Amino acid sequence: MEKCPKHVVHYIHLYLDGEISNEEEIIMNEHLNTCEECQTVLEELEETISLFKNVDVIEAPVGFATGVAARLPQSTIRRGPKKWLRQHPIMAAAALFLILMSASLFSSFENDQQFSFTKQPDVIVEGETVVVPAGKIIKGDLVVKNGDLRIEGEVDGNVTVIRGSKYMASTAVITGSSEEINEVFDWLWYKIKSVAKDIIPSSKEQKPETE
Amino acid sequence: MDELITKRVKEVLNGNQEAFEEIVIHFQHRLYQVCYRMLNNTAEAEDIAQEAFVRAYVNLETYDQKRKFSTWLYRIATNLCIDRIRKKKPDYYLDATVPGTDGLNMYSQLSTDQQLPEEEVEKMEMKDRVQYEVNRLPDKYRTIIILRYMEDLQLQEIADILEMPLGTVKTRVHRGREALRQQMGSM
Structure with missing residues (x-):
């Protein structure tokens, strides 16, 4: 392998990923024509990849979706006022301020009975x-x-x-x-x-x- | 198809839990398959794939609707699988000798589904052999090889799922492919 330039090995992988440029492919092919070792590497890599085509498609077992539904927490999705509060934090802060302010004002009016x-x-x-x-x-x-x-x-x-x-x-x-x-x-x-x-x-x- | 999923996601966000079931039915086989490839165990694959859907449901608000839903779902599932694999990993070295034995190393202590004798491997059917060899790959190559060749995903999509630079994914595909070639060739 010492005579094989490193970039050719890189080109082989680019070729396998379909990302090789024309010039790179020419250099790679020139090398492959003179080097049996690299030819074998490429063949073996292509063979390895082709093995994946035989792999079975696997399906989820029956009842999988029902199992998911059973595991879903109830009412985790926030709705109504809670969601609104999350989406409008400034409005929420203003509303809270008004409530507290008016409460303190009303209470001071009611309680302040002293002459x-x-x-x-x-x-x-x-x-x-x-x-x-x-x-x-x-x-x-x-x-x-x-x-x-x-x-x-x-x-x-x-x-x-x-x-x-x-x-x-x-x-x-x-x-x-x-x-x-x-x-x-x-x-x-x-x-x-x-x-x-x-x-x-x-x-x-x-x-x-x-x- | 993507549009339909986006629509369902919006429905779930508006409080319709039943719409989520359609999402589960649509993705269940793909998600179960990737979990099975990573974990090589049906019971664990079912557990983790279901957990992934639950996490997706609970965290649906954090999903960026401008991106592909499947990418997001794959990310949750692969992260859960990687966590599970890490937890299973024994924290001792295989080459270390077992104390009190005469030069016996940890390889001899492994259960059969981890490392098989050569004759056994050669008798395997090719499709099982591929799964077996992929599972022997180092972690960082295994996930990427599974997504690239078993799930047939594009490099960019893998980068999005694993939140890695595209260059890293390419390098790991190259190295993983080379490691796999050597494993297949050595037998």
């Missing part, structure tokens, strides 16, 4: 009513939760009453906006607005100019 108000130096508290006395000017916003508000003087800012009523005397002046919140949705809206105000400070500053 409270923004501490300002001049206001007077009578029972569960916050009074802004006549002639006094409150600088800043005023928020009253679960109680009433009676304004006789002036409030230089926004007024918010949550779950309560607001009474205005004829002398009352509110320079900012004023609102009363009694329903869940109002509450929600108020929360969203206050979050937005925290995030975007400019919206807070623009308010006094527009009103």
Whole structure:
């Protein structure tokens, strides 16, 4: 074999795979004509390959498919909401966020029953009513939760009453906006607005100019 | 045919388990045959081929519908067969002498279906002989020779099934063919 160049052996295999080029085939044939050993190798290889033609075709035993069906796990294929969630991960995340957010907002509305108000130096508290006395000017916003508000003087800012009523005397002046919140949705809206105000400070500053 | 299979795959993905049965019926003989060629044992071939279908069903979502389904299925089956063969492999060397015996080596301990005496081999029918010789090939050549010559697959398809570069497949076909020639010639 030492006289046989390596590339000829390679060409023989290319020839068997049907991937030999014309030039390569010419070189191979030239060599085969002079080398009996390589001729034998090629013949033996072709013979070996031809043996596979005698190999029987084998069929799966009877009941094979039933056997597969019996081994299939039940309902492994994900369907319905689960599949939808997998295909829309961002929507799923947004939905989950909304559910959790609204749950916390609703629960804080339901549970927050305590009377409270923004501490300002001049206001007077009578029972569960916050009074802004006549002639006094409150600088800043005023928020009253679960109680009433009676304004006789002036409030230089926004007024918010949550779950309560607001009474205005004829002398009352509110320079900012004023609102009363009694329903869940109002509450929600108020929360969203206050979050937005925290995030975007400019919206807070623009308010006094527009009103 | 491929279109029909693609359609069935979509049906299974939409939750129709019965459509999978049609896929099984369509591929069962081919898949069983390749497992039998690799494992040379009917019971194991049935077990592994069925397992391959189960895996295909469970992992159907990961199948890339732009590719040939049969390639994907063959890949699952050949991987399972290779794993099974590896597990069966004893972790001792055949040429090592058995302790406590007088020069007896591991070849003498093998069961008959692994290595037969020459007279037995010569009496074999040719088709059995081919199967026997293919099973004696080193692992890396055996799978490729089975896919190439027993399943009659194209080199590119074999490369896709085994996730190997085409060049590697070609080299292994060459070497496997040469090894097989020498095995047949030596008898």
